[in-house]
Amino acid sequence: MAQLASALVTMILGVLGCAVYFYGSNILLDKIFPTKNRPAQQVASNLRIANSIRPWLFLGPAVLLLTFYLFYPVIDSIRLSFFDRSGEEFVGLSNYVWLFGSDEFFESFRNxxxxxxxxPTAATFFGLIIATMTDRIWWGNIAKSLIFMPMAISFIGASVIWKFIYDFRSGGDAQIGLLNAVVVFFGGEPQNWITIPFWNNFFLMIILVWIQTGFAMVILSAALRGIPDETIEAAVLDGANGLQIFFKIMVPQIWGTIAVVWTTITILVLKVFDIVLAMTNGQWDTQVLANQMFDWMFRGGGDFGRGAVVAIVIMVLVIPIMVWNIKRANAEMEGR
Known part of the structure; x- marks a missing residue:
């Protein structure tokens, strides 16, 4: 209860603080550049100056916070990548030499x-198929709500749910894990699924696909509804079947949206951390870059230099996809 009360008070103070800031800053701006009882030329000048400043009153705090929480950490990570584990002694490119000679790094990179x-491929594909199918049935909105529901669950929460699905009990104990219960029901042998090398990566991926399919479905469903009915009707009159309409008429018209959804999920996947941490903590050949960065930075005494190098690798991988995504979105907006 104390935590809930603290969170509630924080939210109330935050909202009130924002309201006071925006209201007060606008009053102050109007007093600095008044328009009442002033010559017409001065009124026009003050309005022009105030209108040019006013948007920054709203954007300013966000820009400052983004600078502090995003730009500064990037610069500091680049700096730390040239220092030792304590972040105090300059070691040049030693951390980068270690990185490209580390088997652990290449395991994480491969995963x-x-x-x-x-x-991204599975989530986008399932999202597209579900979006197409649910638009054709009367209970489609109910189905969409159920499929989108995992998006409301944190990655850690989803991992806990799936831990029960993959749960394994040895020594002849009754299997409480759903997957092993099904296997035993059909006469098979229960398995400790998340410890099976290579294949356990796919069992972890299923969790993120389960979560992100709802996101892909919502975006692609909106894109499908934007397809002109005339093109579908023309294809039907020309004798096209359902598959031909889907692959040759519908998909090409929303290809830009499909690409944006795919790249958005790709950026998320490059930073995947929570699921691996909660399910295996990188054991049994499931290590990924973000979890490795966390291990080097905060565990075993911490090594700021090596942790920063792994963070730089993640950033370098994310930036090209993010830039392409932004350019693609801008191109679509200009096309409209």
């Missing part, structure tokens, strides 16, 4: 690439 191949 991340595997996640990149499977998760």
């Amino acid at each position: 991340n690439m595997l996640w990149l191949i499977v998760v």
Whole structure:
């Protein structure tokens, strides 16, 4: 209860603080550049100056926070990547030399690439199929709500749910894990699924696909509804079947949206951390870059230099995809 009360008070104070800031700053701006009882030329000048400043009153706090929480950490991470584990002694490129000679790094990098191949493709594909199917049934909105529901769960919460699904009991104990219960029901042998090398990566990926399919479905459903009915009707009159309409008429018209959804999930996958931490903590060959960065930075005494190098690698991988995504979105907006 104390935590809930603290969170509630923080939210109330935050909202009130924002209201006081925006209201007070606008009053102050109007007093600095008054328009009442002033010559017409001065009124026009003050209005022009105030209107140019006013947007920054709203954007200013956000820009400052983004600068502090995003820009500064990037610069400091680059700096730390050239220092030793304590972040005090300059070691040059030693951390980068270690990185490209580390088997642990290449294991993490390989796993991340595997996640990149499977998760965005599977989530986008399932989202597209579900969006298409639910638009054709009367209870489609109910189905969409159920499929989108995992998006409301944190990654840690989702991992706990799936831990019960993959749970394994040895020594002949009754299996409480859903997957092993099904296997035993059909006469199979229960398995400790998340400890099986290579395949356990896919069991972890299923969790993120389960979460992100709802996101892909919502975005792609909106895009599908934007397809002109005339094109579908023309294809039907020309004798096209359902699959031909889907792959040759509908998908090409929303290809830009599909690409944006795919790249958005890709950026998320590059930073995946919570699921691996909660399910395996990187054991049994499931380590990924973000979890490795966390291990080097905060565990075993911490090594700021090596942790920062792994963070730089993640940033370098994310930036090109993010830039392409922004350019694609801007191109679509200009096309409209």
